[in-house]
Amino acid sequence: MENKNEQTVEKLESQSSPPTGIQVIWREFKKDKLAMFSLIGSILLMIAIMIMAFFTIDQTEVMKIQLLERFTEPGVRGYILGADEAGRDMFGQLIIGAKNSILIAIAITIIANVVGIALGIIMGYYGGFIDNFFMRIIDFFITLPTTMIIIVVVTIIPSYGIVDLILIIAAFQWMSTARLVRSKALSEARRDYISASKTMGTSDFAIMFKGLLPNLSSLLIVEVTLSFAGNVGIETGLSFLGFGLPPSTPSLGTLVSYAMNPIILSSKWWVWLPASILILVMMLGINYVGQALRRSADAKQRLG
Amino acid sequence: MWKTIVRRVLIMIPQLFILSLLIFILAKQMPGDPFTGLITPETDPSVIEELRVKSGFYDPWYVQYYNWIANAAQGDFGQSYTFKKPVADIIGDRAMNTLLLSLLSVFFLYVLAIPLGVLAGRYHDSFLDKSIVLYSFISYAIPAFVLYLIFVFVFGYRLMWFPTSGTVEIGMDPGTWSYYWSKFYHLLLPAASYALLGTTGVIQYLRSEIIDAKTMDYVKTARSKGIPMKKVYSRHIFRNSLLPIAAFLGFTITGLLGGSIFIETVFAYPGMGKLFVESISSRDYSVITALVMLYGFLALLGSLLSDIILSIVDPRIRID
Numbered sequence: 001m002e003n004k005n006e007q008t009v010e011k012l013e014s015q016s017s018p019p020t021g022i023q024v025i026w027r028e029f030k031k032d033k034l035a036m037f038s039l040i041g042s043i044l045l046m047i048a049i050m051i052m053a054f055f056t057i058d059q060t061e062v063m064k065i066q067l068l069e070r071f072t073e074p075g076v077r078g079y080i081l082g083a084d085e086a087g088r089d090m091f092g093q094l095i096i097g098a099k100n101s102i103l104i105a106i107a108i109t110i111i112a113n114v115v116g117i118a119l120g121i122i123m124g125y126y127g128g129f130i131d132n133f134f135m136r137i138i139d140f141f142i143t144l145p146t147t148m149i150i151i152v153v154v155t156i157i158p159s160y161g162i163v164d165l166i167l168i169i170a171a172f173q174w175m176s177t178a179r180l181v182r183s184k185a186l187s188e189a190r191r192d193y194i195s196a197s198k199t200m201g202t203s204d205f206a207i208m209f210k211g212l213l214p215n216l217s218s219l220l221i222v223e224v225t226l227s228f229a230g231n232v233g234i235e236t237g238l239s240f241l242g243f244g245l246p247p248s249t250p251s252l253g254t255l256v257s258y259a260m261n262p263i264i265l266s267s268k269w270w271v272w273l274p275a276s277i278l279i280l281v282m283m284l285g286i287n288y289v290g291q292a293l294r295r296s297a298d299a300k301q302r303l304g
Numbered sequence: 305m306w307k308t309i310v311r312r313v314l315i316m317i318p319q320l321f322i323l324s325l326l327i328f329i330l331a332k333q334m335p336g337d338p339f340t341g342l343i344t345p346e347t348d349p350s351v352i353e354e355l356r357v358k359s360g361f362y363d364p365w366y367v368q369y370y371n372w373i374a375n376a377a378q379g380d381f382g383q384s385y386t387f388k389k390p391v392a393d394i395i396g397d398r399a400m401n402t403l404l405l406s407l408l409s410v411f412f413l414y415v416l417a418i419p420l421g422v423l424a425g426r427y428h429d430s431f432l433d434k435s436i437v438l439y440s441f442i443s444y445a446i447p448a449f450v451l452y453l454i455f456v457f458v459f460g461y462r463l464m465w466f467p468t469s470g471t472v473e474i475g476m477d478p479g480t481w482s483y484y485w486s487k488f489y490h491l492l493l494p495a496a497s498y499a500l501l502g503t504t505g506v507i508q509y510l511r512s513e514i515i516d517a518k519t520m521d522y523v524k525t526a527r528s529k530g531i532p533m534k535k536v537y538s539r540h541i542f543r544n545s546l547l548p549i550a551a552f553l554g555f556t557i558t559g560l561l562g563g564s565i566f567i568e569t570v571f572a573y574p575g576m577g578k579l580f581v582e583s584i585s586s587r588d589y590s591v592i593t594a595l596v597m598l599y600g601f602l603a604l605l606g607s608l609l610s611d612i613i614l615s616i617v618d619p620r621i622r623i624d
């Protein structure tokens with residue numbers, strides 16, 4: 001009995017206090033069925049890909065060349081999605097490729113965002129010369145045709161692998177994050193609570209990363225989600241052109257690039273179309289989640 | 305305003321300098337030199353060696369940089385390794401194709417995006433508005449090359465409405481009407497595909513601009529004078545919202561240049577973007593260097609142009 005009373009009191013209290021970040025996000029997703037569907041769908045899809053890639057599919061078996069099975073059609077002899085020019089199972093390649101693309105995009109997102117967020121906060125907090133100096137660099141690099149420069153850098157490096165690719169792409173992706181975080185940090189750093197921390201003698205580092213950072217978290221979640229989607233696009237795009245992953249490592253982009261052969265594009269749809277559709281579905285899903293997050297981060301746009 | 309423009313132009317000079325330095329450093333990392341392109345089985349290696357010494361291949365890097373940039377400024381980017389022709393000639397041939405594609409794409413983009421943006425803003429929160437916003441979201445979210453491929457597959461191979469490669473039908477006489485028609489026909493699908501995917505910025509901007517304008521005093525004044533809503537839109541709101549759209553042209557051009565790599569590769573259209581991919585595959589470094597420099601220059605020029613137009617049309621952005 002007493003216990004029950006306590007629960008109601010707790011409930012009342014939580015209703016009277018303003019909703020926190022997670023609650024706002026939850027309300028937004030509950031209001032927007034499509035966003036909820038995208039969120040659950042994207043997460044389940046990625047988990048399913050990871051489980052299949054790590055536990056049920058044997059990469060060496062999939063990548064074995066079997067010329068007798070050349071261009072097997074889907075559904076024939078146990079090939080769910082048929083086979084490619086070299087008789088390799090397309091379904092297995094699709095799962096491994098998706099796994100590689102997702103993991104690479106995650107790695108790029110983490111590196112680029114850690115650099116971008118840290119630099120953005122430093123720029124916004126200190127302002128002045130540091131801010132000006134980095135802003136000029138960022139403005140300059142944002143204008144440049146980065147796709148071309150990434151391609152040139154990739155070709156100059158004598159023998160590159162997954163790690164090099166991740167680092168090269170990440171090197172060109174932190175700027176927009178830094179610029180965005182900086183603009184928010186700039187106004188946030190002029191607030192009273194920051195001044196209060198300063199007068200109390202808290203170190204700059206602690207104010208920036210313990211005081212400022214959590215207050216930007218809603219913005220950062222949006223930024224990280226959308227940049228993840230963007231990074232899937234960049235990696236698959238580069239691999240599609242032939243400047244991403246080395247040919248021995250399948251990625252969604254390399255699978256789509258088989259379509260550059262007119263015969264495969266026109267009559268062997270099962271080689272390239274499933275990977276294309278998987279990219280489309282993933283990009284739409286993740287971007288939709290990002291949009292819903294953006295709405296919940298901005299009180300003016302909220303639905304819930 | 306002049307102050308802003310002059311300052312932006314002045315900023316561009318160090319930007320160009322840094323860009324050229326960056327590209328020069330990248331180019332130095334590439335194997336070979338401008339004379340590798342002259343080597344044929346018949347050439348005497350000592351002749352090439354002599355050319356190298358004469359051209360300053362063994363000079364210190366700053367002397368080399370100075371010579372390179374001085375030549376580049378006069379349009380001389382050296383010899384292509386694969387084509388055995390001056391780089392400027394090769395790029396010149398392809399630049400025309402890319403220019404045609406870009407112009408038609410930008411034209412389609414504005415023809416599509418301006419009415420959609422205006423409609424979405426005018427009928428704000430209606431079903432029409434929601435559909436337009438959904439379309440602009442989808443076109444933003446999906447990677448271009450995937451959709452281009454699906455378009456080639458559907459409209460080129462399945463329905464066979466459009467050609468799937470090249471700029472013109474083989475065997476056409478240059479100068480005839482059917483030649484120009486064929487050229488235009490080859491441009492239609494890639495330009496329309498690009499326009500379909502590039503509308504997001506313009507639609508979003510026009511839409512929010514028009515929604516804002518609805519509450520503005522000048523619209524209320526016009527309405528209270530008894531001017532019909534239709535006229536308020538065409539005379540007042542539309543005109544005020546359209547000017548900043550002109551400023552997007554610079555960014556659109558920059559985006560188009562970056563995107564030309566994908567669109568020209570997928571549609572097998574022989575422009576500068578495809579030339580870039582081909583040059584990378586054949587390690588034709590003098591062409592690559594020239595192209596990156598050219599694209600970088602155009603991108604800087606595009607953003608400069610946008611800033612200037614913006615500072616002219618939008619007094620809020622005029623900061624001195």
